[in-house]
Amino acid sequence: MEKVFASIITIGDELLIGQVVDTNSAWIAQELNKNGISLKHRVAVGDVRDDIWQALDEESRAASLVIITGGLGPTADDITKPLLCDYFGGRMVVDQPTLDHVQKIFARLNRPFTERNMKQAEVPDVCTVLKNERGTAPGMMFRKDGVVYVSLPGVPHEMKWIMENQFIPLIPQLFDTGFIEHRTLLTYGIGESFLADRVQELEEALPPHIKLAYLPNYGIVRLRLTGFGFDKNGLKKEIEERFQLFKEKVKEFLVADEDITMELLVAKLLQEKNETLCTAESCTGGNIARMITANAGSSAYYKGTVVSYDNEVKQNVLGVKEETLASVGAVSEETVIQMAESVRKIMNTDYAVAVSGIMGPGGGSAEKPVGLVWMAVAGKGRVVTREFRLSYNRARNIEMTSYHALNLLRIFINENR
Amino acid sequence: MEKVFASIITIGDELLIGQVVDTNSAWIAQELNKNGISLKHRVAVGDVRDDIWQALDEESRAASLVIITGGLGPTADDITKPLLCDYFGGRMVVDQPTLDHVQKIFARLNRPFTERNMKQAEVPDVCTVLKNERGTAPGMMFRKDGVVYVSLPGVPHEMKWIMENQFIPLIPQLFDTGFIEHRTLLTYGIGESFLADRVQELEEALPPHIKLAYLPNYGIVRLRLTGFGFDKNGLKKEIEERFQLFKEKVKEFLVADEDITMELLVAKLLQEKNETLCTAESCTGGNIARMITANAGSSAYYKGTVVSYDNEVKQNVLGVKEETLASVGAVSEETVIQMAESVRKIMNTDYAVAVSGIMGPGGGSAEKPVGLVWMAVAGKGRVVTREFRLSYNRARNIEMTSYHALNLLRIFINENR
Numbered sequence A, B: 001m002e003k004v005f006a007s008i009i010t011i012g013d014e015l016l017i018g019q020v021v022d023t024n025s026a027w028i029a030q031e032l033n034k035n036g037i038s039l040k041h042r043v044a045v046g047d048v049r050d051d052i053w054q055a056l057d058e059e060s061r062a063a064s065l066v067i068i069t070g071g072l073g074p075t076a077d078d079i080t081k082p083l084l085c086d087y088f089g090g091r092m093v094v095d096q097p098t099l100d101h102v103q104k105i106f107a108r109l110n111r112p113f114t115e116r117n118m119k120q121a122e123v124p125d126v127c128t129v130l131k132n133e134r135g136t137a138p139g140m141m142f143r144k145d146g147v148v149y150v151s152l153p154g155v156p157h158e159m160k161w162i163m164e165n166q167f168i169p170l171i172p173q174l175f176d177t178g179f180i181e182h183r184t185l186l187t188y189g190i191g192e193s194f195l196a197d198r199v200q201e202l203e204e205a206l207p208p209h210i211k212l213a214y215l216p217n218y219g220i221v222r223l224r225l226t227g228f229g230f231d232k233n234g235l236k237k238e239i240e241e242r243f244q245l246f247k248e249k250v251k252e253f254l255v256a257d258e259d260i261t262m263e264l265l266v267a268k269l270l271q272e273k274n275e276t277l278c279t280a281e282s283c284t285g286g287n288i289a290r291m292i293t294a295n296a297g298s299s300a301y302y303k304g305t306v307v308s309y310d311n312e313v314k315q316n317v318l319g320v321k322e323e324t325l326a327s328v329g330a331v332s333e334e335t336v337i338q339m340a341e342s343v344r345k346i347m348n349t350d351y352a353v354a355v356s357g358i359m360g361p362g363g364g365s366a367e368k369p370v371g372l373v374w375m376a377v378a379g380k381g382r383v384v385t386r387e388f389r390l391s392y393n394r395a396r397n398i399e400m401t402s403y404h405a406l407n408l409l410r411i412f413i414n415e416n417r
Helices: A026-033 A051-061 A079-089 A094-110 A116-123 A155-174 A192-204 A232-249 A261-272 A289-295 A311-316 A320-329 A331-347 A394-415 B024-034 B050-062 B080-087 B096-109 B114-120 B156-175 B190-205 B232-249 B262-272 B289-294 B311-316 B322-327 B333-347 B396-417
Strands: A004-011 A037-045 A063-070 A092-094 A122-123 A127-128 A139-146 A147-152 A181-186 A210-217 A220-229 A254-256 A275-282 A303-306 A352-359 A372-379 A382-389 B006-013 B037-043 B063-068 B092-094 B122-124 B128-130 B139-144 B148-152 B179-188 B209-215 B218-231 B254-256 B277-281 B302-308 B351-357 B372-379 B382-389
Touching: A004 A051, A026 A037, A026 A063, A026 A155, A026 A181, A037 A051, A037 A127, A051 A063, A051 A079, A051 A147, A079 A092, A079 A122, A079 A139, A079 A147, A079 B254, A079 B311, A092 A094, A094 A155, A094 B024, A116 A122, A116 A192, A139 A155, A139 B311, A147 A155, A147 B122, A181 A232, A192 A210, A192 A220, A192 A232, A192 B063, A192 B114, A220 A232, A261 A289, A261 A394, A275 A289, A275 A331, A289 A394, A289 B289, A303 A311, A303 A331, A303 B080, A303 B311, A311 A320, A311 B333, A320 A331, A320 B148, A331 A352, A331 A372, A331 A382, A331 B311, A352 A394, A372 A394, A382 A394, B006 B024, B006 B050, B006 B322, B024 B037, B024 B063, B024 B156, B024 B179, B037 B050, B037 B179, B050 B063, B050 B080, B080 B122, B080 B139, B080 B148, B080 B262, B092 B096, B128 B156, B139 B156, B148 B156, B148 B262, B148 B302, B179 B232, B190 B209, B190 B218, B190 B232, B209 B232, B218 B232, B262 B289, B262 B396, B277 B289, B289 B302, B289 B396, B302 B311, B302 B333, B311 B322, B333 B351, B333 B372, B333 B382, B351 B396, B382 B396
Parallel strands: A004 A037, A004 A063, A063 A147, A275 A303, A275 A352, B006 B037, B006 B063, B063 B148, B277 B302, B277 B351
Antiparallel strands: A037 B037, A092 A122, A127 A139, A139 A147, A181 A220, A181 A254, A210 A220, A303 B302, A352 A372, A372 A382, B092 B122, B128 B139, B139 B148, B179 B218, B179 B254, B209 B218, B351 B372, B372 B382
16 A cells, blocks of 8 residues: 555636635645645646646646646636546536536526526536535546546635535545544744754654654744554554653643644633633734634633724723823833723623734834734733734734734733643 | 746645645735736645655746745755755855854844754855845745746745845846736626626637636626736736726626725725724624724724624623513624614714624524624614625635625715715
8 A cells, every 4th residue: 555645736827826825725635634645746827728738747647636626617717627628538518417506506596597607517528526515616526547636616615515525525435545643742932943952862763654843833833743654543652652752852842732723722721710701902903803703612711802993992992091091102011901901891701811012014103113012911810911022014913913912811821720 | 028937836744734824825926926927837845855856847847937935944844955955056055144144133032052053054055145134044046047946935924025125126137027917807796607798708809918817706706807018008008998898898896996805995985085984793703803904004994893702792892782682682683783883882983884693613593593694884874784694614604794794884885975
């Protein structure tokens, strides 16, 4: 048995001119990984016949599964379907179940069914149709010279539906896959190179089928062990043993022994003791709330936020004192303390986080430059504050501030235990 | 003169196992486009020497500029720098300006400077160093057989800094680029295939150097004309003429004649008349506020939000009546009307938007299923409401709700003009 490799080809000029960020590939990669298939390559090409044809040739040499996304719409810039028909030597035929499905969608939307839409139900006669319950363009599977090709629409929720419901269940019949195991440690407070020095011996002793990766982001460095094998339980055990050695080596800096986001780490801490949280955001404009509420079930521990983008709102809703705003200003230790304590009272929670800062590019001064941020965490009769001076662009300043605020809360909660 | 093509190679296992979404490529593509360079290919490969080598070979046949990101860190899984040294036949030497810079960073962080860090200042002697003011890994430029290669760190803000400050200014000396022009129309209320029928004649009459693309998303369909030429003014004029014809053809459905986000469209409308906005969000958890405040200068028209994730907050902060919550519930027309009117009073704005819904996967009932959303816009003595029934996953339900709420506001403001 050998490792099964896949390639992803994404089709569309919008990817090449940068109008769209490709989130499909990361999702597909994760799903394939869970099913024992490793990704070899990801390629993006434009809506150009020769380039797509060449990519199909090249990727079929590198992989035994080629996943193609995009280019399946009803308009003239969508050239993938006829191309695939030629590539696999078929002819276009109407697929009756797809036609019924497309007509049903049009009837539901109360739209006339035109000849152009008829084309959406045509597929090459050499493919296996993968039904698309979420849209009009069906998925298609082809086989040639031992390689499996899957063509999927580029619209993320349609692509995901077909993968989850139509293609992934077929993987065990199509391939003899092995198993891929990941284990991840999160560390905080130590740089990537110092971490590397610390685990050097362990890293050098790893067998060839286990790899170590360093993934630094926002001051957190993730250490990830990835192993591959055909004996699932043996692999699990082997990775687990190595993992414990790494964990022991970095214990002073350990944040978590699983791959988890900062917002879920905080959520776990709160849920352990049935505690609740609220926030008062100025410069992050609701981003902290969004991060927390992106997780299902967050209403169990998160009550809400007041985004006081305007000073009037800081006074009227959050009760920040007029003289504080007049004397030390909105971006100050005193203001974030008042914001945190006040929102905690208003929303009646165990903890509150408040942030205020200048995210740029405008709004800075000599005394309070762009990038200056104050944050406070209040709760359990205590309040802590921290000042940051960030030097990125607006988007990253917002991201970093949100992340640091959640990390400050994480440390604060741990100190109370 | 010929069109200049570029390829991007992104290096890193994290891209292949889907741990990271590649946002770098879209950004690089946009910047190259602005500078007259078209992207031919984007390829992602793992931290595997042979795969990287092969990608360099293949992409140098397809493009005259190859941009490589990632794999430049100080740890053992970062193999790009020695590989590039071999590929271009150089040997590693210490670059003094880089060494000074790295040492300065370590001194500032108060961290000891180890031998491993010394390596970060080494570069192949056959490269031109592209200074990295944002981090320790320098960019590198190589030239071979008429192809230019640029190696950049994968950390987005470092990569961007080097591109903007070091590489892009060199483009006019390195290449005879042409000009690329995009013009985009936004339409709402007409499906992609009907739009295609409507503009079919205009599309068929386009010359080969002008392409039309359809980009549907959230009910908005973008129509984008892209032209390429060496006579900048001639091209601009030609695209403009075609653009006006398309615009006339779709005028009943026209939202904007420029490529602009929904949140900036709303911002423009508000700024035209010096009007202000606030929001009250339940199910979107701050995402609408985040979208609006992501734009610099939003404090001029946006005052804030109350995210009432908990019903207590709906009552205590937003003054939603207890009997309303008890009788028709939090996800109801009556509740969003009260939320919108109340937050508009509290924050003293011209308009207010309120949303309440069930984003899933849990929390639904037979009467109020997952995906049910109510939204209201209040202002100028009027209030409008709308009900949606979405059927996506949580993340997309939040995204769609936020987008539809801003679109409802856009229509509302336009009706008041």
